[in-house]
Amino acid sequence: MRPYTGPADLRLMQELVQRTWSHRSQWHIGDLAWQRFQHLGREPEWPTALWERDGRVVAWGWLHAPGSLSLLVDPEAPELVAEVLAWADPSEVEVLDGAEHVITGLVAGGFHRVDAPSFQYLARSLVELPAAVAPPGFTLAPVGDVAARVACHRSVWHPSRVTEDSYRQVMAAWPYRAELDWTAVAADGTVAAQCLIWPDEVNRVGELEPVGTVARYRRLGLGRAVCLAALHALRDTGAVEAVVYPITDEAKAFYRDLGFRGYAETRTYRKSSGEQGGPERE
Ligand SMILES: CC(C)(COP(=O)(O)OP(=O)(O)OC[C@H]1O[C@@H](n2cnc3c(N)ncnc32)[C@H](O)[C@@H]1OP(=O)(O)O)[C@@H](O)C(=O)NCCC(=O)NCCS
Structure with missing residues (x-):
C-alpha cells in the first residue's frame, strides 16, 4: 500500500476502473475525474491510498468525507477488501449491489446494510x-x-x-x-x-x-x-452504451423517458457496534 501522491496516481486509479469495468462496477473513469476536480483544492482533504501488484494498481481507497469510504478492489484480488477497510477504518461505505466481493468483505469486517437513499444505475444502448x-x-x-x-x-x-x-x-x-x-x-x-x-x-x-x-x-x-x-x-x-446514476425520483423519471433502464443500485453499509463478522442483516 502507498499513499496517493497526485493526479498521476488518479490516472492509475482510473486504469483499474477501466480494466475491470462491467455492469457490476460502481465507478466509471469519468466519475473519478469529475469528483476529484470539480472543485479546486479538495484533494488534500481526502486520504487516498493505492495497492499495487506486478506494477499495476489492484485496489484503491478514498476517504471522501470523515469515515466515509469509496473503494475499488479488483475482483481477482478480493482479499484486498479487508486491507482497504483496515487502512481506512470507515464508519460507512456505499457499494454497488453487483460488487459481491466488496459486500462479502464488508460483512466479514462487521458491517451491516442500512436503509439510505440509493443511486440507481441506468444504461441505454446507442443503437x-x-x-x-x-x-x-x-x-x-x-x-x-x-x-x-x-x-x-x-x-x-x-x-x-x-x-x-x-x-x-x-x-x-x-x-x-x-x-x-x-x-x-x-x-x-x-x-x-x-x-x-x-x-x-x-x-x-x-x-x-x-x-x-x-x-x-x-x-x-x-x-x-x-x-x-x-x-x-x-x-x-x-x-455503444451510455450510463448514468440518478438519485432523485425526478431525475430517474427523466432518464427513463430518455430510454435508460436500471441495471444496478447502490447499498449503504455501516459498521455494526459491538458485533464483528455477523450475518448480513437486510
Ligand atoms: C432532471 C432535469 C435535468 C430535467 O430537465 P428538463 O429540461 O426539465 O427535462 P425535459 O423538459 O427535457 O423533460 C423530458 C421528459 O423527462 C421527464 N421529466 C422531466 N422532469 C421531470 C420531473 N420533474 N418529474 C417527472 N418526469 C420528469 C418527463 O417525461 C419529460 O417530458 P414531459 O415534460 O413531456 O412530461 C432537471 O429537472 C434538473 O436539472 N434537475 C436538477 C438536476 C438533476 O437532477 N440532474 C440530473 C442528475 S443525474
Whole structure:
C-alpha cells in the first residue's frame, strides 16, 4: 500500500476502473475525474491510498468525507477488501449491489446494510437514438462560453463550489472531451441546460455527469434535447452504451423517458457496534 501522491496516481486509479469495468462496477473513469476536480483544492482533504501488484494498481481507497469510504478492489484480488477497510477504518461505505466481493468483505469486517437513499444505475444502448431537437429559441452546441456554462451549473446546483477555474481543471482532466460537453443556449447567450458525457473508449461506454436544466427553463424539452445531442456525439466516438446514476425520483423519471433502464443500485453499509463478522442483516 502507498499513499496517493497526485493526479498521476488518479490516472492509475482510473486504469483499474477501466480494466475491470462491467455492469457490476460502481465507478466509471469519468466519475473519478469529475469528483476529484470539480472543485479546486479538495484533494488534500481526502486520504487516498493505492495497492499495487506486478506494477499495476489492484485496489484503491478514498476517504471522501470523515469515515466515509469509496473503494475499488479488483475482483481477482478480493482479499484486498479487508486491507482497504483496515487502512481506512470507515464508519460507512456505499457499494454497488453487483460488487459481491466488496459486500462479502464488508460483512466479514462487521458491517451491516442500512436503509439510505440509493443511486440507481441506468444504461441505454446507442443503437437507436431519437433526433436531438432543440425547442424553438434555443441552440444546441458543444461548450463555447465557459463562463456561461459554469453559470448554468451554479444555478442548477446552487449553492455550488464549481467555478470557472475549477471547471477548467475538469476540462484538463482525462478523459474529458469538449465535443461531448453539450449546452442548450438561449437567444441571449444564457446556457439553459447542459449535459457532459465522459467517454471510456476501451469499454465503449460513456457516463453522463453532470446533467442539468436551469429551474426556469425546465419541462420545455431542453434536458432531453441536450442529452440526445451529447449521446449522438458519444456514438460518433464509437461508443455503444451510455450510463448514468440518478438519485432523485425526478431525475430517474427523466432518464427513463430518455430510454435508460436500471441495471444496478447502490447499498449503504455501516459498521455494526459491538458485533464483528455477523450475518448480513437486510
Ligand atoms: C432532471 C432535469 C435535468 C430535467 O430537465 P428538463 O429540461 O426539465 O427535462 P425535459 O423538459 O427535457 O423533460 C423530458 C421528459 O423527462 C421527464 N421529466 C422531466 N422532469 C421531470 C420531473 N420533474 N418529474 C417527472 N418526469 C420528469 C418527463 O417525461 C419529460 O417530458 P414531459 O415534460 O413531456 O412530461 C432537471 O429537472 C434538473 O436539472 N434537475 C436538477 C438536476 C438533476 O437532477 N440532474 C440530473 C442528475 S443525474
